[in-house]
Amino acid sequence: MKDLVSKMLRENNSSCSGNNNGRKNRSNDLSKESLYTSFETCLSLLGRYMTSAANSNLIEVTQIARQADNLHWILDILIDRQIADEFLSTWSAQTELSAIHTKVPPVHRYEISRITARLFVGIGKGQILASKDCRCLLLRTWLEPFYEDFGWMRRACKGLDRHLIEDGLGNTILTLPLGMQQDILLAWVDRFLNSGDDCPNIQKGFEVWWRRAFWTRRAHHLQPPASSPHHLT
Template identity: 50%
Template sequence: MYCDDLKRRLVDKEVSKVLGLLKVSAAITFDAGITACLENLESVPWSEEEEEKVISQLQLHDSVSEVLKRVSAEPSTSSRADDIFLNLLIVVLQAKDDKARREMKALISHLLREDASSNYGNHINRLDVSKDALYHLCHGCFSSLVLCLSEAMCVDESKQDRGILTSEISREADNMQWIVDILLHKTMGDEFVTLWADQKELANLHSKIPTMYRHEISRITSQLCIAIGRGRILVPKDIRYSLLSTWLEALYDDFGWMRRASRSMDKKLVEDGLGQTILTLPLLQQQAILINWFHRFLNKGDGCPNIQKAFEVWWRRAFIRQYVAESQLQITVCDIQIETFQ
């Protein structure tokens, strides 16, 4: 209090000590001390632990808006949150440097997960990306993939052309996988299953180009099957069947390349997800798909996903248990009626 230059005396002091002095100064209405402490806090960097202490204490004081500007957004900024996130995602998807693109994808994914699980502050105005923004990016990726596959059908057979094209398709497929991963984490993936099942043009182009160009695209199908198989996506059976009708043959054809080309691919996870997805369908659809798989697996072996566990479940359902839905329903209804009259 008796220092000629209190602001200078606070240089190099720990944030906790400055906060302690601020508390005392406020209690005795020592204006010069309050001003010096606030100027110090506005200027120095804070650790995350110190930040929490600063916010909790300064919210009790008047005239601290300048200090808290580094942690609070203007209402206009919060209202533009979706635009900010959309622009960030677009920049990542269009990045030229592959290593930097992978790092920023990992960073954004980590921050979105951290944001969803954090307990900080008010969740209402949280900076976030909307469903509309993510699906806007999905449609852009669809267009890019169709263009790449169309070009692949006319590609020159030179190694240089093949290498460039393979890289472009892989890049666009990886972009789509990333957006799908975000959608799944945010439980917004239901609509994407329908969109992916409806990509007839893309699937048709996919079937006409060499596997070496296209196998990364089938990883999108495997993502969806894993999510459906785990119950993370809930879509009607018609959509599930349409997904497999459009993309299952492509997944079979590309499976061997997917295994060889991607170290990160979990073979068992994909097989389990695919098998569980098939088992969610009506029994006759299970039968058609699994008998077709049985013949294919005998000819392809490890080049085809091994879903024999699903085959066993279907077999027991079809020939051992022989559950009759209509009879069981009648029994259940009768039981209910008996209990009612009693």
């Protein structure tokens, strides 16, 4: 049903863009406010079910995957409309949800990391514009949980395009300051060597960073020293 609704929304957007000299008539369409109201509701429910599961109450644990799927679906719609920036900033700030992530068994929580993966792809492909601070916060908050769930996503998510996600993550990291790229990528090397296929392979991003860092250091060493005022004429 979600796939059907998404298809209908895309077709509606396409048909509206071709009418009224390019002006879209959204009177019968979902508004940004409606989408974000649904987002906030699903996020609140996800937090409640995750907290319950972290306290060993697994009665409603299936709701975690359901709400995560709802959020992923809403995010796809927002990205398609180029209005996903608020989703990104809100998701990046979910430090409490991220903190209880490891307290929930992976089989119940890995769907949550699909949301983070979609954001990586969106940022990496330029579908979501975000400030440097927001991108840094996203990685600080959700990169470790994403790493922990990657193996589960790879095995359990039907149709998962791991290469698209890996490229998105690598490109997201490469948008950060060089020093932060170094910290993240050197930590990734250690994890990758110990985890293999259960860790995303962002070797391409690592190689780009390595070349950038090499030429930056080389340019710094080749830079001539500043002239002393005593030698100026």
